[in-house]
Amino acid sequence: MKLWTGRFSRETDKTAGDFNSSIATDSRMFREDIDASVAHASMLAACGIITKEDGEAITRELKTLKAQFESGELAVDPDCEDIHTFIEAQLTERLGDAGKRVHTARSRNDQVAADIRLYLKKESAAVSEKLNALIGVVDSRAAQYAGTVMPGYTHLQRAQPVTFGAHLSAYSQMFRRDSGRLADAVKRMDFCPLGSGALAGTTYPVDREMTAAYLGFSGVVSNTLDAVSDRDFCMELAAVLSIIMVHLSRFCEEIVLWCSWEFGFIELDDAFATGSSIMPQKKNPDIAELVRGKTGRVFGDLTALLTVMKGLPLAYNKDMQEDKDAIFDAFDTVKMCLDAFTPMLATMKAREKNMLAAASGGFINATDCADYLVSKGLPFRDAYKATGELVAVCIGLGLTLETLPLEEYKKACPLFDEGVYEAVKLENCLKKRGLIPPRSKP
Ligand code: ARG
Numbered sequence: 515m516k517l518w519t520g521r522f523s524r525e526t527d528k529t530a531g532d533f534n535s536s537i538a539t540d541s542r543m544f545r546e547d548i549d550a551s552v553a554h555a556s557m558l559a560a561c562g563i564i565t566k567e568d569g570e571a572i573t574r575e576l577k578t579l580k581a582q583f584e585s586g587e588l589a590v591d592p593d594c595e596d597i598h599t600f601i602e603a604q605l606t607e608r609l610g611d612a613g614k615r616v617h618t619a620r621s622r623n624d625q626v627a628a629d630i631r632l633y634l635k636k637e638s639a640a641v642s643e644k645l646n647a648l649i650g651v652v653d654s655r656a657a658q659y660a661g662t663v664m665p666g667y668t669h670l671q672r673a674q675p676v677t678f679g680a681h682l683s684a685y686s687q688m689f690r691r692d693s694g695r696l697a698d699a700v701k702r703m704d705f706c707p708l709g710s711g712a713l714a715g716t717t718y719p720v721d722r723e724m725t726a727a728y729l730g731f732s733g734v735v736s737n738t739l740d741a742v743s744d745r746d747f748c749m750e751l752a753a754v755l756s757i758i759m760v761h762l763s764r765f766c767e768e769i770v771l772w773c774s775w776e777f778g779f780i781e782l783d784d785a786f787a788t789g790s791s792i793m794p795q796k797k798n799p800d801i802a803e804l805v806r807g808k809t810g811r812v813f814g815d816l817t818a819l820l821t822v823m824k825g826l827p828l829a830y831n832k833d834m835q836e837d838k839d840a841i842f843d844a845f846d847t848v849k850m851c852l853d854a855f856t857p858m859l860a861t862m863k864a865r866e867k868n869m870l871a872a873a874s875g876g877f878i879n880a881t882d883c884a885d886y887l888v889s890k891g892l893p894f895r896d897a898y899k900a901t902g903e904l905v906a907v908c909i910g911l912g913l914t915l916e917t918l919p920l921e922e923y924k925k926a927c928p929l930f931d932e933g934v935y936e937a938v939k940l941e942n943c944l945k946k947r948g949l950i951p952p953r954s955k956p
Contacts (some may be wrong), residue, residue: 515594515603517617531541531595539838543592546632547597548580550625554708555616563619563718568612568932572776575608576601577832595631598622619720621712621744623830630706630838632729634751637845638700644852645693645758649686651860656682664779664869665878672876674744675943678779678864688761695754710738713829743829745819748841752816755844759809762851766802769862773799776867783861786854801858805851815844870940874914877905879938882946885914886937890929900927 516526520556552573555830559569579601582588594600606611633879659678666676706726709716715738722734772779773787782799790796822833880901889899904926908918915938923930936942 515591515599517595517599517602517622518723518750534595534832536596536835536838537590537592537594537600539842540626540629542627542842543633544583544590544597544601544637545580546629547601548583549632550621550708550729551601552576553725554620555727557721557725557844558615558617558718560724561719561721563720564612564615568615570607571612572605572616572692575605575613579604585773595620598625606748619711619716619718620708621710621742623712624707624710624738627710627742627744628706628729630841631703631705631731631747634703634747634841634845635700637849638696639749641755641758641845641848641852642696644849644856645689645732647691648852648856649689650858651856652682652686655859655862656680656686658865659866661875662864662866662869663944665873665876671877672872673872674881674947675878675940675949677944677949678866680949685761685765689758692754692758692761695757696751699750699754700745701732702750704732705735706733707735707741707744710735710741713739713742725849730881739829743826743831743834745823745834745837748837749816749819749823752812752819752841752844754906755848756809756812756816758848759812759851762855763806763809766806766855769802769858770799773797773862774911776949778865779872779873781865782858783863786858786861800852803841806854808851811847815847816841835845863865870936873940874916876880877908877915879915879940879943880905882943883934883938887927887929888932892927892929897927 516531525705555569555576557565559566564572579588583590583820588604591600591603592596594603602613602617605616624692654680659682660680662678663675664678664681665672666674666681671888706722706729708725708729709720709722726734735744750892768835769780769782773782782797782802783795786801787797790798819837819840822836822840826833883904884894884897884901887900888894892900904915904923907922907926908914911918911922916935920930920932920934923934
């Protein structure tokens with residue numbers, strides 16, 4: 515079923531018709547398509563472009579259609595070209611001529627542009643809610659582990675002591691920025707394209723502001739060619755979603771490392787880990803790995819959108835029908851990942867003893883040892899060198915900066931005295947940096 519028969523003398527080839535159809539993808543926008551049609555028909559009637567009676571009949575029937583969809587009483591016909599065609603066909607079947615009037619002063623080009631925006635506004639709100647839930651969990655886990663000492667890393671080499679709470683809080687900052695980016699992208703797409711027609715506007719005395727207000731948009735897209743050819747919001751949202759996935763993926767990478775025997779920093783709850791079909795000892799972080807893996811899908815969606823749009827002349831081109839598969843998949847994937855990740859994080863446990871042991875073993879207080887010499891008046895570069903030599907001595911003797919005898923310290927630099935042992939204590943290293951003081955030993 516299609517809307518554009520008059521000019522053609524032959525039926526569309528079946529394969530070509532199937533290829534052209536988008537109903538399998540766009541039928542998920544049926545609510546938005548109906549809402550946009552209700553707004554459009556109400557505006558047409560208010561402006562005297564269709565009669566009040568036709569306007570009322572159309573809006574009443576559209577609302578019935580929506581209810582029948584929701585209850586499962588009405589199923590989308592997969593032989594229709596797209597969801598817009600299906601809904602208009604239903605209206606016409608039920609109302610006759612009034613149904614045929616709904617497409618006055620409208621094109622599927624401005625219609626689909628409105629539908630996607632309405633749909634993606636809702637999807638963005640859903641992601642925003644899930645992000646907020648995640649931020650809440652990250653913050654509460656960070657507060658719980660505010661005093662848990664762990665090694666901080668650069669180059670994945672032990673660098674300086676931090677707390678697990680501070681490490682987790684870094685992710686909270688990333689997710690907060692994601693949330694801001696999402697809200698910002700939504701603000702930019704919150705304009706209504708309806709009234710732009712196919713590309714050049716319409717000859718009818720439409721009230722575009724009225725339609726936009728009815729649908730809850732903050733305004734109208736001013737240029738009609740732009741209104742039907744712009745998919746910046748899809749690309750922008752896919753970019754925002756990709757960055758969310760980067761953050762989730764980095765977090766997951768750390769979780770995978772932390773729950774290895776080599777690190778042993780965390781234990782995943784059994785409900786968020788999996789076993790092996792052959793190795794009985796295994797407890798695998800599949801959820802974290804899969805979130806990391808699904809990051810590739812979302813980057814793929816962004817790349818697809820950018821590539822589809824890059825060579826398109828103005829205004830609408832059928833290539834743009836590909837936008838929906840990509841952006842819907844990106845939203846589906848991110849929502850699924852957030853749903854799996856958040857409870858996994860909420861239930862994982864830190865193995866604080868192991869973190870402390872790792873923090874105590876890698877000379878992560880060496881900078882503090884050098885700073886101690888600086889406090890005695892030595893220039894930092896000389897203090898750095900003397901400390902480096904001491905680390906080598908420790909490695910040779912199988913000792914740490916905490917256990918190295920004072921005479922060895924003095925050999926490296928006569929400015930050392932007993933005070934150095936206080937300076938290299940992990941808890942003092944943390945205190946001096948303003949990281950929350952550790953609680954009593956775990
Ligand atoms: N299914 C189409 C899409 O998603 C709807 C717009 C069709 N417009 C057209 N001129 N063929 O882009």
